[in-house]
Amino acid sequence: MRATVDTREAVAMDHDEHGRLQPAPRTVPIAAAAASDAGLDWLDVCAVDDVPLQGARVLKRPRGGDVALFRSAAGAVFALLDRCPHKGGPLSQGIVFGERVACPLHNWSIGLADGQAAAPDVGCARPFAVRVADGRVWMDAVQLRAAD
Numbered sequence: 001m002r003a004t005v006d007t008r009e010a011v012a013m014d015h016d017e018h019g020r021l022q023p024a025p026r027t028v029p030i031a032a033a034a035a036s037d038a039g040l041d042w043l044d045v046c047a048v049d050d051v052p053l054q055g056a057r058v059l060k061r062p063r064g065g066d067v068a069l070f071r072s073a074a075g076a077v078f079a080l081l082d083r084c085p086h087k088g089g090p091l092s093q094g095i096v097f098g099e100r101v102a103c104p105l106h107n108w109s110i111g112l113a114d115g116q117a118a119a120p121d122v123g124c125a126r127p128f129a130v131r132v133a134d135g136r137v138w139m140d141a142v143q144l145r146a147a148d
């Protein structure tokens with residue numbers, strides 16, 4: 001069974017002339033989500049290989065702030081709002097280690113899976129639903145469209 005995600009009102013991503021991921025409206029056919037994913041509107045945002053191992057890429061959104069896509073050394077993919085819960089540092093420019101990222105401004109350690117700062121620091125970078133299938137990274141279109 002196949003489903004179609006109409007991304008004309010959502011946020012699809014494509015590369016601009018500099019290789020950065022940018023919004024690009026298009027319609028993407030995807031395999032129907034698994035039962036556990038019911039209620040999510042999966043959107044193909046990029047190839048897994050677009051996100052470097054132990055690195056990050058930025059997804060530009062029209063509103064609500066950019067999203068940082070991370071990939072651990074083991075190849076797991078995570079997505080957080082690209083804003084540190086401390087003073088808003090760009091987490092996409094931090095250093096990925098294990099399943100955490102060190103903020104480039106003041107070195108807070110943020111969990112990639114849940115966005116939580118490691119104690120004694122307190123705060124959370126908003127996590128986004130993400131899955132990998134067929135070499136592509138999929139995110140929930142509703143979450144990406146949200147302004148907060």
Ligand code: FES
Nearest residue numbers: 084087089103106
């Ligand atoms: S802004 Fe990230 S640690 Fe201060």
